[in-house]
Amino acid sequence: MTDTTTVVSEVAAHAAAAARPFAATSPSARGAALVAVADALDAHAAELITVAMRETGLSEPRLTGELKRTSWQLRLFADAIVDGSYLDARIDAADPAYVIGPRPDLRRVLEPVGPVLNFAASNFPFAFSVAGGDTAAALAAGCPVVVKAHSGHPELSRRTAEIVAGALDAAGMPAGVFQLIEGQQNGVELLQDERIRAGAFTGSTHVGRLLADIAAARPRPIPFYGELGSVNPVYATYADAGLLQDFVASMSGSAGQLCTKPGFLFVPADADLSPIATAAEAVAEHRLLNPGIGRAFEGRRAAVLGAEGATVLAEGALREDEDGQRYATPTVVAVDLQTLRAHREELLEESFGPLSVIVRYHDAAELPAAHEELFPGNLTSTVHARAAELADGSLHQLVGALAATSGRVLFGGWPTGVSVTPAMQHGGPYPATTTDATSVGTAGITRFLRGVAYQNAPQELLPASLRDDNPWGVPQSFSAAGSSTEWGSFAR
């Protein structure tokens, strides 16, 4: 084995060498390659899920669903790129009569930014890991990908990477479009390499911010798309037994180790919260992902249980086995709004695991301002209200506050169980994400694209997407000569 720096430099060199040939592939060829990866993952499902169960402690049904989602999002991205609309191809005809002076022939298209370094997450060993959403988006955009494997599932990472690389190679994609590295130091060194042009990450606020700062401090900074932390407040105008049971199911699923776990539930002060204990006791213990996450959860749980003014609704249990793995059942405490404000240190931070806080409020009119004060950046916010309240305009202020601070606003339902679709937004104001970009759904492809304009270019030297003969048949938006004198005249 050569030294670390040599390995990192070779990986960067391979990715850089692949960048231009990969960028030149047609959307349909790249789409077919993504589908080939999806097929290969599906074909190896049994093997992969077995390894994942052992390495993460997640359940077979959960991992089966997650792998299906993972191969599905590759197909979704393939479908999203084939028509070429994501390229946003624009053609301005040369216009000697352009209002501010003769306009040349200008053509602009979104091109891949170059090699992307993707830091895998621990809690979704498929969907946010080696072949996950960031990888799918970057490959769809035409960027070579290097994944820094998460140490929580090394064997799964290696096997997944073999399958992905093999399928891309068999589909005729250039060598070097997909590589795996391991080790924190390698990840940091590669993030600082000039040849890496964007970073992506899913994980804790602490680590995500460290990496974002490294990306921003490079001699030539690069964009860093981190999905860091979110407590996903839920505002209920009523709280019956069904709602409280569903809440416990959502906050305890996958042992609460989801970035969309509802960490806070606001309920009227007079709500009967007795169904919480019953529901929580019915949840079986679940292993936390790894000893490090277990330790961190133990600390957070102790802080919350010890917060002055917190009423314990369900204490839950937490035990450690001989390997240092921890197993938990749900913990739920209740506070009033005043206590939450007074004990932000202990209560407001994200608890990654099966722990949530119920906040009793006396006056619903306080909620919009309280939300903006306490929760300035989240992946999601949720409203549970009766049909009449949804229709009568009384929630307008609250919904405005939620939309201003969240990537996704839900009405009814629970934020866990993120669908992968064209209209999904999984990213919001910091610290939900380091930028406001989405890391789930096809809109996330724009993270890995940049505009390039060609002025008076001969047809022979234009990208296919901008040529008059349009060989890929992509949508081209056209600004005709002579049209400029009309611009802005709608307002007259």
Next chain:
Amino acid sequence: MTDTTTVVSEVAAHAAAAARPFAATSPSARGAALVAVADALDAHAAELITVAMRETGLSEPRLTGELKRTSWQLRLFADAIVDGSYLDARIDAADPAYVIGPRPDLRRVLEPVGPVLNFAASNFPFAFSVAGGDTAAALAAGCPVVVKAHSGHPELSRRTAEIVAGALDAAGMPAGVFQLIEGQQNGVELLQDERIRAGAFTGSTHVGRLLADIAAARPRPIPFYGELGSVNPVYATYADAGLLQDFVASMSGSAGQLCTKPGFLFVPADADLSPIATAAEAVAEHRLLNPGIGRAFEGRRAAVLGAEGATVLAEGALREDEDGQRYATPTVVAVDLQTLRAHREELLEESFGPLSVIVRYHDAAELPAAHEELFPGNLTSTVHARAAELADGSLHQLVGALAATSGRVLFGGWPTGVSVTPAMQHGGPYPATTTDATSVGTAGITRFLRGVAYQNAPQELLPASLRDDNPWGVPQSFSAAGSSTEWGSFAR
């Protein structure tokens, strides 16, 4: 006058208070307001140009053209937003049969990020200043704007701000949508204020990087769109007298104080460069924008003229008047590629003023690699070649290298004289811009937007752009129920 921090805090509070009402205005109302600003600027052209001439030393024809461009780009943005396509409204129908599990009704739209702080430039007192492109883009997006005036044209900044604010107010836009601040310290403090949600900047690499670092180091970082520095290399396969004369005209226009000035011209080693001196001598002296820029140019000029191996083709003149203003005529030196590589320190840095370097090359095959090595990030790169060369494929490698490192690639012509159009890209890899986003043309609006998704929202609480009755008549892209089973199947 209250103290600085109070002023900054009040400005931030006004901007924040305007954010939600402004975001709720319809694209056509906002477009009409932009047109009203354009009309008001045009109506005050004579007065504004007189002030600008005195404060910047730029010529009346140049400033007349620049003001026309400035009002024009407001009209262009107005026209670009009225149809609502920039909102990228997406609607996924609820789909119980969605392949990865039942899909809720999901609707996503781009919403304004919130208050934007825009640092004005010195060299375009209209087009990149108070009412310039960043202001137009942010207002078009629906974001309140605070402009930090450039100290080089304070009176013009104040008068322009009065006109802009008055027109927006008369058009019915909320109070606080447009404010001006002055002073470096105020700018830095406001950039650190929680209520500012994005920054924009046009200026030097040094100052731009300082501000970008401040934005990235905030407790909650924000995107910072800086347009910093560019040397805009030009690659010529031939160099006749006409080409060399046009080069001198481009590098000396506005005293070379343009971010798209061609700072380097590559020519075959045997080219006759004698027309350079003749053309340079015919250029009248031009004032530099202000004493600070004059001083910096004096230093850069001395470094370049003193670089070992540089042949002086036109020494130019530089004199200082009693007010510390400097006046220059063009300086052009020639080096070979080897000298350029050996003396990067002196030669490669941008010289903001009428100074450029001609690089003689012996082998055109060296150019792609040399370009990528020496010029990793530029606003523009240009090719001058004969028709046969443009058609025969011999430039393919070079154009690939230019596109990978530049925002705009020109064929013939000169990079100065940036048109404002839908397909313009004025932004490229660092240090051209801090991100790859464009600061000219309508594509720049995306800098000030972020995605928000609504899940199972009642019609009454959806933004107008996402409602079924679509009152603004915006394009809505629709994903129907039952369609998902087909996704990715094109590859079969």
